[in-house]
C-alpha cells in the first residue's frame with residue numbers, strides 16, 4: 184500500500200463559487216452527474232504541458248476547426264475512487280491507468296504526460312471533491328482523464344496544442360442487470376479493431392465504430408456485443424468495452440493481447456488473483472467454434488466480462504449466427520462470484536490487498 188505524498192503542488196486551485204446539490208446516491212446510474220471541479224492542463228508546441236489547474240466544472244470554448252472534431256485525435260482513461268467503511272477513500276491501481284494513457288498518447292501522436300504530475304492531479308482533484316465519493320454499496324467516483332487535440336486547423340497532421348482534462352462522476356452499477364448474467368450477441372458483420380490499428384488503446388474512434396453493432400444487438404434484446412478478430416473473423420476478442428473470460432474444462436481462458444485487444448487493468452487483476460488461487464490460467468486464441476463445441480459438450484463452465492466500469496459481469500447466454508448457448512444455466516458461476524467478491528473487497532477496502540494495488544488518500 185502506498186501512502187499519499189503531499190507534495191508542494193504546482194496545481195493552482197480556483198474554487199467554484201457555488202456548489203451543486205449532490206444527486207440521490209440510490210439513483211446514480213453511470214456517468215450522468217459531474218462534480219463541482221475539473222482538472223485542466225494545456226499543451227503548446229515549444230512550451231510543453233503547462234498551467235496545471237483545478238477550475239469549476241464547466242464548458243470549454245474551443246474553435247470549430249479544433250482538430251479533435253475532424254480527425255479524432257483523442258485518448259481517455261477510466262478508473263475509480265472507492266469509499267471504505269471507515270470513511271476513507273482509495274484508488275485502485277492508478278499507475279496502471281496512467282501508464283496505459285501514456286501508451287495511448289504515444290499511439291495517437293499526442294505528447295505524453297509526466298506520470299507523477301498525472302497522479303498528483305488525480306489525488307488533488309479527488310481529495311478536493313471527497314464529499315462526492317458516494318458510500319452506498321457498489322457506488323464509487325468514476326475518474327475520467329482525457330486529452331483532446333485543439334489546434335484550429337483543417338489538415339491532417341498531429342495537433343500542436345492539446346487540453347488534458349480530468350472530470351469526476353459519482354456512479355452506481357454500470358448495468359441495470361447488476362450481477363445478473365447478461366445476454367451477448369456475437370457480431371459477425373462489423374469488426375472493432377485490427378492488429379496495427381488502435382484497438383489496444385483507449386481512443387474515441389474505436390468506440391464510435393462499435394455503436395452500430397451495439398444498437399443492432401440492443402434492439403434484439405442483448406446487452407453486449409462479443410467481437411471477433413477482424414482478419415479471420417473467428418477468434419474471440421472482447422465483449423463491449425470489457426475483456427472476456429471463459430472457464431472451459433477447468434481452465435480459465437482469456438484472449439491473449441495481440442494489438443487489437445484493450446489490455447484491461449481488471450483483466451490483469453483477474454489473471455493475478457486467479458493465479459494466486461492456483462487456478463489454471465491461459466491467455467490464448469479462442470476460436471468461437473471451440474467455444475460452442477465446449478458449450479455443447481458441457482465443458483463451458485462459466486463466462487464473464489471484466490472492466491473498471493462493470494467490474495465483473497457474468498455472461499448467461501451467447502448467440503452466434505443461428506446458434507445459441509446457455510452458460511451455467513443462466514446463473515452466475517461460482518468462480519465468477521468468488522472473483523467478483525475478492526476484487527470488490529480489495530477495491531472497497533473490505534479485505535487485505537496482498538498485491539499492492541491500493542493507494543489510500545488518507
Ligand SMILES: *Cc1c(COP(=O)(O)O)cnc(C)c1O
Pocket residue numbers: 261385421423424425426445446447448449450489490491492
Ligand atoms: C476500458 C476497456 C476495457 C477494460 O479495461 P479496464 O482497465 O479493466 O477498465 C476493456 N475493453 C475495452 C475496449 C475498453 O475500452
